Every structure is written in C-alpha cells, then in structure tokens.
Amino acid sequence: MKTSLQIKMGQQLTMTPQLQQAIRLLQLSTLDLQQEIQEALDSNPMLESEEFDDNSDSGNESDNDSRSSDSDNNDRDSHDNRESSSDNQDYDNSYDDNSYDDQSGQESLDEQWSSEKLPDDLPVDSQWEDTYQVSAGVASSSGPVDEDFDYDSRYATSDNLQDHLLWQLNLTPMSDADREVATMLIDGVDDDGYLHTTVEDVIEAMDPSLEIEEEEVMAVLHRLQQFDPAGVFCRDLRECLLLQLHQLPQGTPWLTEAQLIIRDHIDLLGSRDYQSLMRRTKLKEDDLKSVMRLIKELNPKPGAGIASEESEYVIPDVIVRQIRDEWRVELNPEIAPKLRVNADYASLIRRSDSSADNTFLKDHLQEARWFIKSLQSRNDTLLKVATKIVEFQIDFFEEGDEGMKPLVLHDIAEAVGMHESTISRVTTQKYMHTPRGIFELKYFFSSHVSTDSGGECSSTAIRAMIKKLIADENTRKPLSDNKIATMLGEKGIKVARRTVAKYREAMLIPPSNERKQLI
Structure with a gap:
C-alpha cells in the first residue's frame, strides 16, 4: 500500500479549556465553589482576594504624624516605643503564621496595625479590644465576640446513645459479671433505644465458667431500664411506653388508665378504634381524651434525642427581597470572595522577555484572568436565571405555594436565550433565600x-x-x-x-x- 498525504476541510465542535472551566464552575455548588477558589488562590500567585485591601498609604501617614509628635515631646520614649513595637510585631508575625490560610494573611495583619490611626486618648471605661482588633492568636477572653464563631461545632457533643448509656453504667455499682452482661446489652441497643439482643444471646456469649443464668440477665436488664432516657432497653413499643409510664409519679392523673390501655389494648389504640376502646375500658369520651393526652406525651423513640447529628446549613446563592412593592433579586455577596490580579506580580512581566520566570508569570496571569472571567460569567448567568424565575413565579412570592405556576427548563431557556442543559446546571444545588424560606432553584420547576x-x-x-x-x-x-x-x-x-x-x-x-x- 502506498502512503500519501491528503488535505481535507471539515467542521467540528471543540471545547476550549476556558469554556470547560466556565462550564465546570457553573455547575459547582456554593461549598465546592469556595473550595475551588481557595485552590486557585493557593496555586496561582497572580490571584488575590479583595478582602485584604492595601490601605497602607493613609496608615503610614498617620503613623508618621503620630511618631513626629511623640518625637517632639520625648525622643528617647519614641525610640523605645518603636523598638517595642518592632519586637511585638516580630512576636505577632511568629505567633500568627498559621492564622491565615492564604499567602496575604500575614501582610494583612501588618497592614492592619499600620493603617489604623492612633487616637490621643481612649474612651473612659473602655477595653483595648474595643478600639483595636486583636488577632485570634493573642486575643484575650474579654475580647469582642466573633460573629462567625461556630457554637454548634464548638459545644456540640459527639456522644451517641451507647456512650450515654456507658457513662451511666460507670456510675452504677455492679459486680464484674453483671457489668459484662450490661455492656453486651448496651451493644444491642439501636439508635432509637430498642434492644435487639435476646437473653439467650447474652448467656451464649458469656464465659461458661461464670454460670450466668437467665434470672441474672433479666435482673441486669431491669436495672438498665431505669437509665436515662426513659423507655430505653425496651423490646417493643408496648414495653417502651409502659417503662415511661412506670417512671411517672404515682399521683399523675389518668396514669392507671393509660397503663391499662397500653398493656391490654394497644392494638385498638394503633387502629384508632376509639369506640371499641371506650367499650372495653368503660371510659367515657371525655375521660378517654384525657388519657390520650397523657399517652401523646410519651416518646415512642426515646433514644432518638441522644443521636449526635451535626447541623447542616444551606448557604443561599441568591437573595430575593421585596422593597417598596418591588421584588429585587441579587447575588449573595458572602458566597465567594472577590478576586483580582496581583498588581505587584503583574508589573514584573516584561513583554519581550522569554525567560522561564517571565513565561511562568505570563501563563499564570492569563490563567488568573480567565478564572476571574469564568467566575463573572457564572454570576451573571445565575443572576439572569434567578431573575427570570422570580418573574415567572411572582404569584408564589405574593400568595404562597398555591400561586405556583407550571414551569419547565425550556421556558427559562427561551427567556434567557440559553440551552436547557445550561439552565439545568445553573439550577442544580443552587439555593434562593426568599421571605417565604430558602428553596432550591429546582423547586420552582414543576409539572x-x-x-x-x-x-x-x-x-x-x-x-x-x-x-x-x-x-x-x-x-x-x-x-x-x-x-x-x-x-x-x-x-x-x-x-x-x-x-x-x-x-x-x-x-x-x-x-x-x-x-x-x-x-
């Protein structure tokens, strides 16, 4: 076969890396986007966050004015103060190296002290922290409270029901054999507080030399059933409710009648056959109502309240407000920091230089610009789609769920001039904060x-x-x-x-x- 060269013309669709990046950022959730931005800040020296503004010029001027005034009064005191300030600044620099995740963290700390204007006198009965913000590493306990402090993660307990029961077991005097039986019973309790380990299983798992009998296991079980929460170590719903009723004071109204209904007629109670229930218990309707109020106070899942579940919070991407009878849509400014190109590094680029260092700076500069452009495109698309959704579902915001209109992706795609796949990416894992609550953008689409x-x-x-x-x-x-x-x-x-x-x-x-x- 003879080899030859041929030239052909054709058309094909290709996705540039910039387009791929824009599409990937568009479908990211808020948490994933924040992680993506942080990774870009860590890997690209040309990117920086606008949260750390450089206001050192005005700060230096105020510092110089203050120093010159002190110098006129006492040169030696001014010299000592500058040395002390320098030592304290070096101490703060070494102490707070890990206080910031990004590269400009330490610089912002230095700028913080240099940009503030020193007043002549502080207010009476005031704290130093009331005027100056102290870094997290050296802040005293009397400092201002951080609004972003996560109290749930700091003070929330991580103990589950088994840990809670073991803690009570350690406070209960028992023999070694009984304690081993109790530990096995605790291992057989589920998250709702129900016991799934039988007495035969416990006896079979124990050492035969201990000669544990069924009566001993039942005695330990009855002792464990007095633990908190009330109703734990029950084997069925009837026993669960009876254990809770047994721990109520004897003078509780309608306690005897409630125990009778739970013990002998729980099937009628479950089927809500109140006529048969009144006939068999010989209770009048008003009396049965009082008994039912007592039964409804019981917890059919006593262990569910001890479960250690961390709170999950939803950060809205879009905020909808009604201002002067007009619905306004805006992006949440707190979901992502504003990015910009580092002017100092950008000024180091030389146009006609092809060295490795200059090429490195050029590549990262272009990458930074495309990343900022992709973020801006994502925000514009999200705002445009959210605005159209609010326009379509204006009756929902004014009347509630009953005012929701039928809406599909195709309707929004035609309104904003985009493809349905783009609308699907925008509305997935994106949330809108409204006066009626926080909803996923997908919520507004329905058949x-x-x-x-x-x-x-x-x-x-x-x-x-x-x-x-x-x-x-x-x-x-x-x-x-x-x-x-x-x-x-x-x-x-x-x-x-x-x-x-x-x-x-x-x-x-x-x-x-x-x-x-x-x-």
Missing part, C-alpha cells in the same frame, strides 16, 4: 395538571391545596383520597384519586384511617 377552563395548574400548587384541605378537615371523619379529588374537581382541577394519593405520600401525610383522632 402541570389541566383545569376545566383549559388552563394549567402546577403540581406544587396542588400539593399545597391538598395539604390545606387535610389541615382543615374534621379529625373525627378525615377526608379520603377520593373525597379530596372530588373537592379539587369542584375547583376546576382535574386530578385522579391515585394522583392525590401520590402527592399525599410525597408529603408524608398518612391515609385517612391513620389520621383519625379523638381529640
């Missing part, structure tokens, strides 16, 4: 259901209507799914019974037979 008038109603509005109907229903005769569908049909909304059931289950609302209440 629709036809109405008798030929219009459309969003599924979100239908859910809100179902929730409102159930909230206003008679608890003695709850509305069935078929009845709710009929009531919606009277409002002109065509929806089937199975659709009502699907929406109800999505909102975690039980069926009508489980919503029946006596009080």
Whole structure:
C-alpha cells in the first residue's frame, strides 16, 4: 500500500479549556465553589482576594504624624516605643503564621496595625479590644465576640446513645459479671433505644465458667431500664411506653388508665378504634381524651434525642427581597470572595522577555484572568436565571405555594436565550433565600395538571391545596383520597384519586384511617 498525504476541510465542535472551566464552575455548588477558589488562590500567585485591601498609604501617614509628635515631646520614649513595637510585631508575625490560610494573611495583619490611626486618648471605661482588633492568636477572653464563631461545632457533643448509656453504667455499682452482661446489652441497643439482643444471646456469649443464668440477665436488664432516657432497653413499643409510664409519679392523673390501655389494648389504640376502646375500658369520651393526652406525651423513640447529628446549613446563592412593592433579586455577596490580579506580580512581566520566570508569570496571569472571567460569567448567568424565575413565579412570592405556576427548563431557556442543559446546571444545588424560606432553584420547576377552563395548574400548587384541605378537615371523619379529588374537581382541577394519593405520600401525610383522632 502506498502512503500519501491528503488535505481535507471539515467542521467540528471543540471545547476550549476556558469554556470547560466556565462550564465546570457553573455547575459547582456554593461549598465546592469556595473550595475551588481557595485552590486557585493557593496555586496561582497572580490571584488575590479583595478582602485584604492595601490601605497602607493613609496608615503610614498617620503613623508618621503620630511618631513626629511623640518625637517632639520625648525622643528617647519614641525610640523605645518603636523598638517595642518592632519586637511585638516580630512576636505577632511568629505567633500568627498559621492564622491565615492564604499567602496575604500575614501582610494583612501588618497592614492592619499600620493603617489604623492612633487616637490621643481612649474612651473612659473602655477595653483595648474595643478600639483595636486583636488577632485570634493573642486575643484575650474579654475580647469582642466573633460573629462567625461556630457554637454548634464548638459545644456540640459527639456522644451517641451507647456512650450515654456507658457513662451511666460507670456510675452504677455492679459486680464484674453483671457489668459484662450490661455492656453486651448496651451493644444491642439501636439508635432509637430498642434492644435487639435476646437473653439467650447474652448467656451464649458469656464465659461458661461464670454460670450466668437467665434470672441474672433479666435482673441486669431491669436495672438498665431505669437509665436515662426513659423507655430505653425496651423490646417493643408496648414495653417502651409502659417503662415511661412506670417512671411517672404515682399521683399523675389518668396514669392507671393509660397503663391499662397500653398493656391490654394497644392494638385498638394503633387502629384508632376509639369506640371499641371506650367499650372495653368503660371510659367515657371525655375521660378517654384525657388519657390520650397523657399517652401523646410519651416518646415512642426515646433514644432518638441522644443521636449526635451535626447541623447542616444551606448557604443561599441568591437573595430575593421585596422593597417598596418591588421584588429585587441579587447575588449573595458572602458566597465567594472577590478576586483580582496581583498588581505587584503583574508589573514584573516584561513583554519581550522569554525567560522561564517571565513565561511562568505570563501563563499564570492569563490563567488568573480567565478564572476571574469564568467566575463573572457564572454570576451573571445565575443572576439572569434567578431573575427570570422570580418573574415567572411572582404569584408564589405574593400568595404562597398555591400561586405556583407550571414551569419547565425550556421556558427559562427561551427567556434567557440559553440551552436547557445550561439552565439545568445553573439550577442544580443552587439555593434562593426568599421571605417565604430558602428553596432550591429546582423547586420552582414543576409539572402541570389541566383545569376545566383549559388552563394549567402546577403540581406544587396542588400539593399545597391538598395539604390545606387535610389541615382543615374534621379529625373525627378525615377526608379520603377520593373525597379530596372530588373537592379539587369542584375547583376546576382535574386530578385522579391515585394522583392525590401520590402527592399525599410525597408529603408524608398518612391515609385517612391513620389520621383519625379523638381529640
């Protein structure tokens, strides 16, 4: 086969690295974006954050004025003060090396002291920290409170239910054999406080030489069932509620009747068959209501309150406010710091120099500019999409969920002149802070259901209507799914019974037979 060279012309779509970077930043969540920005600040010397503004010029002038005034009064004191200030500054520099994550942290600390104007006299009965901001490393306990201090992570306990029970076990006098049995029982408790280890399992796991009998295990179990929280180490719901009732004072009203219902008629209570319950317990309706109030105060999952779950916070990307009857949309300025090109490093670049150092600076300068441009493009696109969403769903912000209109990605894509995939990236893991709460941008997109008038109603509005109907229903005769569908049909909304059931289950609302209440 003979080799040859051929020239062909064709068209193809390619994605430049800059476009790939812009698309990647567009779909990042707030936390991922902050991490991406921090990595860019650490790796690119041309990038810096505008949080650390250089105001050293005015600070130096005020410093010079202060020093000249001190020099006129006493040259020796001024010289000693400058030496002391220099020593303290060196101490602060060595002490606070790890106080900042970025490269300009130490410089900003130096600028902080040089940019502040020293007053002649401080106010009476004031602290030094009230006038000057002290760094985190040398701040005293009486300093100002940091607004960003995370109290949850500082003071939250990390103990789970097992740790809480072991702590109580260490305070309880027991023999070594009983303590080993108690430890096995604690290991068999789940997060809700229910015991899943049987007595036979404990005896089988114990050393045969100890000759542990069933009565000894039950004695230890009864002792552990007195631990906090009340109802822990129960083996079923009946035992859980009875343990909690047993720990109530003997003079508690309706305590005996509540124990009778839980012990002998818990099945009727679960099925909400109040007529049979009153007939078997010989209680009148008002008396049964009082007993039910006492039972409702019990906790069916006593261990759930001890679970160590860290709080998760959502940082909104967009903020919506109503100012003078006008809805305004703006980006959250706290989600990401403002970036700029470091002017000092940029001034070192020489145009006609092709050395390795100059090439290094040029490459990082171009990379920094593209990164800032990609961030700006992301912010502009996010603001544009959020503004259109607010315009489409203006009834939601004024009326609530019932005013939500049907909306799909294609509608927003046409309004802003973008592709649906771009709108999908923008609205994923992005949140909007509104007077009605914080919602993901995806929340404002929903399917629709036809109405008798030929219009459309969003599924979100239908859910809100179902929730409102159930909230206003008679608890003695709850509305069935078929009845709710009929009531919606009277409002002109065509929806089937199975659709009502699907929406109800999505909102975690039980069926009508489980919503029946006596009080």
